[in-house]
Amino acid sequence: MKSEKLKRNFWISAEIECMLDLIKEVNNCQGALSTSTTQYTFIQIANQMKKRGFPNKSPTQIRRKWFQMKSAYLCYKKGNVDRLFLIPEKFRNVIAQFVESGEKIGRSNLSTISTGTPPVMQQSQEVLPEEDCSVMDKFLNQIRKNNKMINNEYMKMEESLQQFEQKCQFIRDRNLIKLINGY
Numbered sequence: 001m002k003s004e005k006l007k008r009n010f011w012i013s014a015e016i017e018c019m020l021d022l023i024k025e026v027n028n029c030q031g032a033l034s035t036s037t038t039q040y041t042f043i044q045i046a047n048q049m050k051k052r053g054f055p056n057k058s059p060t061q062i063r064r065k066w067f068q069m070k071s072a073y074l075c076y077k078k079g080n081v082d083r084l085f086l087i088p089e090k091f092r093n094v095i096a097q098f099v100e101s102g103e104k105i106g107r108s109n110l111s112t113i114s115t116g117t118p119p120v121m122q123q124s125q126e127v128l129p130e131e132d133c134s135v136m137d138k139f140l141n142q143i144r145k146n147n148k149m150i151n152n153e154y155m156k157m158e159e160s161l162q163q164f165e166q167k168c169q170f171i172r173d174r175n176l177i178k179l180i181n182g183y
Contacts, residue, residue, distance in 0.1 A: 071083075073087060077099075100135065
């Protein structure tokens with residue numbers, strides 16, 4: 001019994017790839033309406049995975065794997081490099097794409113999603129590296145923009161602080177002059 005459960009919980013790359021493809025299709029079908037993650041969504045993803053030849057994954061396992069990889073990426077972004085090993089290197093850019101774009105899996109009718117024939121899957125795999133590059137480029141550009149904004153804010157704050165210090169010094173000097181003239 002335990003050996004079946006361990007075997008069932010082990011994720012191979014093809015299963016992860018199929019899961020991420022389905023998540024991507026869900027997001028493409030929904031567009032900007034993806035605001036919440038529901039168990040029903042993961043049930044539909046599990047059903048689609050069964051149709052694509054991966055019958056051993058339950059909706060709960062899919063949900064846990066998705067949130068595990070998403071959480072690992074967010075921890076990595078915050079500086080916890082040790083968590084990055086939870087995401088296979090092959091899928092790190094895809095997870096980054098989902099997280100950085102702020103997409104969530106939401107309610108949708110997965111019956112509209114294609115059942116995935118091999119030629120269609122090959123086309124999506126060929127397009128994926130271009131998207132990955134653009135996602136990383138967007139991410140790096142966003143970091144650069146944020147860095148420039150932070151530097152500009154720092155310069156403004158530093159200038160404001162210097163002006164404040166000058167005003168305080170002027171007030172101190174004026175009070176000192178009044179004190180000296182009073183004697």
